[in-house]
Amino acid sequence: MKIAVVGLGLIGGSFCKAIKAYTNHICLGVGRDINSKSVQMALHDDAIDKAIIPEELGEADLSIICLHPQGIIRFIKENQQYFRPGSIVIDAGGVKESIVSEVDDLLKERGVIFIGCHPMAGREFSGYAYSLPDLYKGASIIFTPSEYVPEEAKKTVEQLARDLKFGRVVYTTPQEHDKTIAFTSQLAHVVSNAYIKSPTTRNESGFSAGSFKDLTRVAKLNEDMWTELFLMNQDALLYEIDTIIHSLQEYRDALASRDEDGLRGLLRDGRILKEWSLAHSVQE
Numbered sequence: 001m002k003i004a005v006v007g008l009g010l011i012g013g014s015f016c017k018a019i020k021a022y023t024n025h026i027c028l029g030v031g032r033d034i035n036s037k038s039v040q041m042a043l044h045d046d047a048i049d050k051a052i053i054p055e056e057l058g059e060a061d062l063s064i065i066c067l068h069p070q071g072i073i074r075f076i077k078e079n080q081q082y083f084r085p086g087s088i089v090i091d092a093g094g095v096k097e098s099i100v101s102e103v104d105d106l107l108k109e110r111g112v113i114f115i116g117c118h119p120m121a122g123r124e125f126s127g128y129a130y131s132l133p134d135l136y137k138g139a140s141i142i143f144t145p146s147e148y149v150p151e152e153a154k155k156t157v158e159q160l161a162r163d164l165k166f167g168r169v170v171y172t173t174p175q176e177h178d179k180t181i182a183f184t185s186q187l188a189h190v191v192s193n194a195y196i197k198s199p200t201t202r203n204e205s206g207f208s209a210g211s212f213k214d215l216t217r218v219a220k221l222n223e224d225m226w227t228e229l230f231l232m233n234q235d236a237l238l239y240e241i242d243t244i245i246h247s248l249q250e251y252r253d254a255l256a257s258r259d260e261d262g263l264r265g266l267l268r269d270g271r272i273l274k275e276w277s278l279a280h281s282v283q284e
Contacts, residue, residue, distance in 0.1 A: 001025045001026070001061045001062060001156075002025070002026045002028060002060050002061050002062075003019055003025050003026065003027055003028065003060060003061070003062045003063070003064065003160075004028040004029075004030055004052065004057055004059070004060035004063040004064070005019075005027060005028070005029055005030065005063075005064045005066060006030040006063060006064065006065045006066060006075060007030070007031070007065065007066035007067040008029055008030075008031050008036075008038035008039060008041075008042050008048075008066075008131075009038065009066065009126055009127055009131070010122065010123060010125065010126050010127060010130050010131050010135075011066045011092050011119065011121075011122070011131075011135075012064070012066030012092070012128075012131075013038070013042060013047065013127075013128040013130075013131025014121075014131040014132050014133065014135035014136065015064055015066060015092075015119075015136075015164070016029060016042055016047040016048050016131070017045070017047045017131055017132065017133035018133045018134070018135070018136055018164040018165065020046060020047055020048075020049075020133070021133040022133075022163050022164055022165060023163050023164070025160075026049050027047070027048045027049050028048060028049065028050050028052045028056075029042050029043070029048035029050070029051050029052070030051075030052055030053070030054060030057070031051070033053070034051045034052075034053060037128075038127075038128040041128050041129070042128065047131075054075075054078075054079040054082055055079075055082055056082070057079065057082040057083055057084070058082055058083070059084075060083075060084070060087060061084075061088070062087065062088045062089075062090070062156070062157070062160070063083060063087065063088070063089045063090070064090055064091070064092060064117075065089065065090070065091040065092065065093075066091075066092045067093075068093075068224070068225050068228055069093045069094065069098065069099060069225075069228050069229060069232055070228055070232075072091045072092075072093050072099055072103075073099055073102045073103060076089070076102075076103045076106070077102070077106065080103075080110060080112075081110070083107065083110065083112045084112070085111030085112060086111060086112075086113075087112055087113070088113045088115065088153050088156060088157065089107060089112055089113070089114050089115075090114070090115045090116070090117040090143075090157060091116060091117055092117060092118065093116075093118065094118060094181065094225075094229045095177075095178055095181070095229055095232045095233045096116045096118065096142075096144045096177040096178055097177075097178050097233075098232045098233075099116060099174075100114075100116045100144060100146070100174045101174075104116075104146055108146075108148060113149055113150065113153045114146070114149075115143055115144070115145045115146075115149055115153065115154070115157055116143065116144035116145070116174055116177075117141065117142065117143055117144075117157070118141070118142040118181070119136055119139060119141045119142075119166070120139050120140040120141065120185075121135050121136050122135075123135070124217060124218065124220045126222050126225075134165065136164050136165055136166050137165040137166075137167070138165070138166075138167035139166055139167060139168075140166065140167065140168040140169075140170055141161045141166045141168070141169055141170070142170045142171075142172060142177055143158070143169065143170070143171050143172075144171075144172055144173060144174045144177055145171070178233050178236050179236045181233070181236075182233055182236035182237045182239070183240050186226075186229060186230060186233060186236075186237050186240070187237065187240040187241065187244065188218060189218050189219075189221055189226055190230075190237070190241060191215075192215060192216055192217065192218045192219040193218075193219045193221065195215055195216060195219070196219040250266055251263070251266055254266060
């Protein structure tokens with residue numbers, strides 16, 4: 001199978017390296033242009049077999065679009081005529097409903113099969129230089145196929161995911177994806193980014209250990225990409241932010257009133273939920 005990867009940053013570069021490391025598929029790299037730095041680095045690393053331009057996407061049996069969400073929509077709209085009818089297109093965007101609603105019918109009309117996709121992996125760094133062949137090892141990958149997508153196409157992308165060492169394949173709807181990802185990913189980035197803004201951060205050296213590092217790891221983010229993601233999932237993320245504000249207010253009220261039993265109860269409830277979450281994850 002010939003696989004085209006559009007966008008050779010952290011995610012796209014890691015797809016290329018994993019394809020070359022773990023499969024016999026031919027990997028085609030699509031960057032800003034054939035002479036772009038990321039494309040040349042990928043050729044030098046043998047992460048891609050060939051560099052192509054968008055007009056040559058008809059060579060690919062499967063295309064993976066690894067751009068920021070708005071970039072995914074824009075690229076597909078501007079280059080829809082180059083995908084070969086019968087081929088499969090997946091994206092790697094962190095929101096799904098906005099992307100699927102814009103491009104699904106568009107490609108369907110051209111006989112191209114689109115499957116929304118979200119690889120649940122990343123690093124605090126961006127760019128091809130930080131891409132890894134094992135970035136996806138053990139990670140989840142989420143697919144949001146429309147009803148018209150043939151079973152054979154779903155089997156193709158699922159097998160590729162397993163070949164690339166993803167640990168779990170999840171199928172859901174674009175709406176359910178965005179609702180859940182607002183909690184599991186987007187809220188975590190908001191909280192981490194807000195937490196690090198305490199004035200006390202300037203005094204943390206020598207006083208911090210695992211807790212501080214864990215909670216601030218994703219504060220080091222790409223603000224352009226995350227602004228897009230947050231605004232494209234506005235309602236779901238607002239709900240989660242409002243929910244955590246309500247919870248924090250409960251802790252604050254208990255502390256301010258020196259409500260020992262109330263505070264202990266809040267902490268107990270959080271511990272029990274975490275224990276349930278861990279047990280649930282192990283069972284799955």
